[in-house]
Amino acid sequence: MPAATARQGGAILIDQLLLHGTERVFMVPGESFLPCIDALYAHRDRIATVGFRQEGGAAYAADAHGKLTGTPGVCFVTRGPGATNAGIGLHTAYQDGTPMILFIGQIGSDTTERDSFQEIDYRRMYGTMAKWVASIDRTERIPEFIARAYRVAQSGRPGPVVLALPEDTLWGEATVADVPPAPRPHPHPAPDEMARLADLLEAAERPMMIVGGANWTEDALAQVRGFAERFDLPVGVSWRRLECFDNRHPNFAGHVGFGMDPALARRLQTADLLLAVCTRLDEPTTEGYRHVESPIPRQRLVHIHPDANELGRVFRPDLAIAADPVGFAAAAADLAPKRPPRWAGAAKAANDDYLASLRPTQMPGPLNLAQITAGLRDRLPKDACVTLGAGNFALFPHRFLQFSGLGTQASPICGAMGYGLPGAIAAKLAFPDRMVLCYAGDGCFQMTMQELGTAAQNRLGIVILVFNNGMWGTIRQHQEREYPARVHALSLINPDFAALVRVYGGHGETVTRTEDFAAAFDRAVDFAQTRSMPALIELQYDPDGITPDTTLSAVRAAAQGAAAGTED
Numbered sequence: 001m002p003a004a005t006a007r008q009g010g011a012i013l014i015d016q017l018l019l020h021g022t023e024r025v026f027m028v029p030g031e032s033f034l035p036c037i038d039a040l041y042a043h044r045d046r047i048a049t050v051g052f053r054q055e056g057g058a059a060y061a062a063d064a065h066g067k068l069t070g071t072p073g074v075c076f077v078t079r080g081p082g083a084t085n086a087g088i089g090l091h092t093a094y095q096d097g098t099p100m101i102l103f104i105g106q107i108g109s110d111t112t113e114r115d116s117f118q119e120i121d122y123r124r125m126y127g128t129m130a131k132w133v134a135s136i137d138r139t140e141r142i143p144e145f146i147a148r149a150y151r152v153a154q155s156g157r158p159g160p161v162v163l164a165l166p167e168d169t170l171w172g173e174a175t176v177a178d179v180p181p182a183p184r185p186h187p188h189p190a191p192d193e194m195a196r197l198a199d200l201l202e203a204a205e206r207p208m209m210i211v212g213g214a215n216w217t218e219d220a221l222a223q224v225r226g227f228a229e230r231f232d233l234p235v236g237v238s239w240r241r242l243e244c245f246d247n248r249h250p251n252f253a254g255h256v257g258f259g260m261d262p263a264l265a266r267r268l269q270t271a272d273l274l275l276a277v278c279t280r281l282d283e284p285t286t287e288g289y290r291h292v293e294s295p296i297p298r299q300r301l302v303h304i305h306p307d308a309n310e311l312g313r314v315f316r317p318d319l320a321i322a323a324d325p326v327g328f329a330a331a332a333a334d335l336a337p338k339r340p341p342r343w344a345g346a347a348k349a350a351n352d353d354y355l356a357s358l359r360p361t362q363m364p365g366p367l368n369l370a371q372i373t374a375g376l377r378d379r380l381p382k383d384a385c386v387t388l389g390a391g392n393f394a395l396f397p398h399r400f401l402q403f404s405g406l407g408t409q410a411s412p413i414c415g416a417m418g419y420g421l422p423g424a425i426a427a428k429l430a431f432p433d434r435m436v437l438c439y440a441g442d443g444c445f446q447m448t449m450q451e452l453g454t455a456a457q458n459r460l461g462i463v464i465l466v467f468n469n470g471m472w473g474t475i476r477q478h479q480e481r482e483y484p485a486r487v488h489a490l491s492l493i494n495p496d497f498a499a500l501v502r503v504y505g506g507h508g509e510t511v512t513r514t515e516d517f518a519a520a521f522d523r524a525v526d527f528a529q530t531r532s533m534p535a536l537i538e539l540q541y542d543p544d545g546i547t548p549d550t551t552l553s554a555v556r557a558a559a560q561g562a563a564a565g566t567e568d
Contacts, residue, residue, distance in 0.1 A: 004177045009139040009170040010035025013103075014043055016146035020181050022074050024048035024429060026058040026065070028085075030078020032105025035170040050429065050458065052422070053450040055082045059089020060422035060448065063098045064387060064410045068430050070215055072099040072153045072161075079105050080120055087129075088416055093160040094129045095414035097214050097280075099153040100160040102130075109137055109166045122164045135164040139172035147179040154184065156307035157280075158214045187306060188327035196319050197275075197302055198335055201231060204273035204300070205343060208350075210256055211245050212238030212279025213325065215306065220329035221405060224277065225249060227332040232341045233275070234267060234350035239284035240388075240398075240413045247402035253350035254357065257284045259395045259547060263353040265291055274299040278325050280310055284413070289314075304328050358400060364551060365542025366513045369393070369467065372539070373400040375518065376437075383408065384435040387423035389444035390415040392474045392546055393467040397439050399548050407431060418447030421464065425451060428460040435463070435525065442468040442494050449500070452534060456504040461528035463521075464536040466497045469543040477546050477555055484559035497538040507535035 007015070013036055017025070025047060029037055040049050052058035055077045062073030073093075077086045083104045093100040104122060126133045132152045136145045149161040189197075201207060209228060221244070228235050228251045237244050239257030246252065254264040268274075268291045279285065281303070286292040292299065294314050303310075303317035306324035311317060321328065358377070360370040373396040380386075382404045388394045388411035403409050410427060412419045424438035445466050455462060472490045479487060498508030507527035509520045517539070524535035544551045 004175050006173050006175045008035055008039075009142060009172050009174070010037075011039040011042070012139065012142045012174065012176065013146065013165070013170070014039035014047070015178060016143050017074065018043060018046060019178055020146070020150050021071065022047055024050055024065070025074045025076055026050050026052060026061045026426070027076035028052050028055045028058055028078070028082060030082055030105050032078045032107075032167060033076055033103065033165055033170060036076060036103070036165070048429070050425070050454070052454050054448070055085035056088045056418065057422040057448045057451040057454065059086040059102065060092065060416075060419050061426040062100050062102070063089050063093045063096065063412075064419070064423035064426035065430060066093065066098040066100050066158070067096070067214070067410045068385065068407045068427055070099070070406075072101045072150060073426070074101050074103070076103045077105070079107060083120060083122065083125070087126075088418075090126065090160050090162065091129050092412045092414050092416045092419070094131075096412060097157045097159055099158040099214070101149050101153055102160060102162045104162065104164045106135065106164040106166045109168055122162055126162045129160075130162045131159040133162040135166060136169050137166060139169050140174035140176045142169070142174075143176060143179040147181065150181060154215070157305070157310060186326040187323045189304070189321045189323045189331045193319065193321050194331050194335060197321075200273055200300060200302060200319060201341075202338065206271050206346070207231070207233055207273040207275065207343065208253070208267060208271040209233045209235045209275040209277060210238050210279055210281070210285070211235060211277045212241035212285070213244070213277075213305070215278075216244060216325045216406060218406060220325045221245070223329035223333040224325075225251070227329075227335060228347070230336050232344055232347045234347050236264065236268070238279040239282065240411045241279065242398070242403040243406055243408045246404050248404065250351050251347040252354060253347075254354040255398050257398075258287060259398065259549075260287070261353065261357040263357070264350070267350055267353075268292070269298075271299050273302070275302045275304070277304050277328060278306065280305065281315060282413070284415075360400065361548045363542070363545035365545060367511065367517075367539060367541040368514045369396045369539070369541060369545065370400060370548050371514050372517050373397055376521070377401050379521070380437065381435055384437060385409065385427040385431055386437045386439065387411065387420050387427055388439045389420035389441060390417045391441035391444050392477060393441040393444075394439060395547050417441075417444040420444065421448050421451050421455070424462045424464065425455050425458070425460060428462050429458070438462060438464040440464060440466050441473065442466060442470065442497070443472050443492055445497070446494075452501060452504045452506070455534045456506060459532040460534060461532045462534050463524050463528050464501070464534060466536060466538045468494055468497065468538055468540045470494060471543055473543065473546055476543075476552065480552055480556045481559050484556045484563070497536060501534060501536040504534070506533045507531070508538070509536075510538045510540060512540045
């Protein structure tokens with residue numbers, strides 16, 4: 001290692017990012033970390049700096065980068081208001097288990113505890129929504145803190161790290177050696193744990209596997225597919241982890257979570273052995289802890305997770321294995337049944353049910369979202385990346401699209417709105433040669449639509465579908481179920497979204513009929529690919545078509561009927 005030389009704190013920090021393989025950072029610039037910006041200028045040929053319009057968008061993009069690449073998304077924001085704005089992306093990364101590092105410019109250490117301009121105690125502010133929160137109070141300790149931040153963000157259950165950067169730390173100088181990244185460990189199951197797993201499979205009659213979580217590799221995915229094939233296991237993916245198992249594989253049973261196919265829900269409920277592979281089995285996946293009950297599931301549970309603290313935290317497992325996807329998959333590659341499984345044909349039956357669920361459903365009005373999304377399934381390249389925000393519109397791509405593997409989708413597991421567009425920006429930057437498609441509702445899109453400027457400035461040829469039903473649809477469904485016909489505070493007066501993207505130099509169209517969508521989509525894709533600029537299609541549809549399987553009028557009628565029955 002070359003001898004250390006004196007460097008300014010900002011330069012030391014950016015040198016550590018380079019050493020850890022960082023290719024881009026997402027930020028809204030601030031005067032509180034000017035030395036870092038200057039160091040990024042010095043390395044502008046090696047680290048791309050992507051400036052956003054608002055810190056929430058930058059933090060969302062950092063989360064999406066972490067989801068799509070498996071490496072920490074790096075975000076810089078300024079103190080006080082900037083840090084507060086970034087909180088939504090940090091919360092998403094924490095709940096979703098995404099590796100991320102948030103750097104916050106901070107006041108100088110000589111003025112702390114005076115309620116100085118934009119002063120916040122970040123340890124208290126972020127203490128419950130980050131894996132580690134710290135302040136680098138000495139310039140010479142920057143390499144130590146950065147190396148630890150990368151390790152913490154990626155280890156166990158991945159998540160965000162927050163590092164505050166006092167001005168005197170960044171402006172100060174130090175002669176200190178760099179700290180290179182350490183090899184990444186992959187916890188493996190013990191031999192006796194795999195033997196116990198084999199015994200449980202041997203005794204089972206209706207086993208099922210759910211795959212999820214982060215830190216998968218292509219090799220690990222292939223090894224788990226082979227394991228499922230040998231044991232003829234039906235395989236579902238946990239809520240919004242659709243990339244964790246090839247949706248076109250004959251063992252695929254479907255997306256386990258809100259709005260799942262009833263046949264899949266029954267299969268999950270009646271399984272006598274459940275293999276939860278690197279997924280937490282969170283509330284959306286279990287649909288409110290109904291299909292897998294807490295604390296003691298009705299199914300025998302084998303829970304594999306890289307963070308031992310997750311094992312037994314919500315569900316009591318019959319077998320708990322602390323292993324990450326790479327470690328478990330390598331061990332599973334050596335496991336095979338001693339005799340043909342007694343449940344032979346179960347995987348095909350589950351896959352048949354899944355394939356039947358792909359048929360588009362009927363919807364009211366001239367524009368059928370189910371038919372449009374089902375049509376996209378065969379039009380999108382298999383390596384296309386789809387990003388989604390949150391809302392009932394997302395049930396359509398969850399249900400009717402198919403995802404082939406790593407880097408093919410990014411969405412907020414925690415249900416944070418406004419994610420789709422910043423996520424698409426991060427995806428296109430990470431995979432410039434892939435098609436990137438963003439799904440956004442009208443309310444969801446308006447939370448971050450200013451980032452159209454970011455997409456245009458960086459000449460990113462993304463395609464955006466905005467689903468306009470003029471209301472907060474998910475909340476409307478809940479309101480009609482709990483307080484039928486008492487609709488209040490849920491309508492939206494929207495702009496002309498197609499005109500808006502054209503103001504930014506992009507392509508915009510509005511579609512109101514199913515038969516007009518395919519040609520409009522082809523024009524949008526052609527524009528995005530040839531002009532390297534965003535293209536947007538606004539889809540105006542009947543608000544009564546609230547999900548692929550029901551209407552608002554049906555929800556209201558059921559609630560009114562139940563109320564009438566209670567009164568009788």
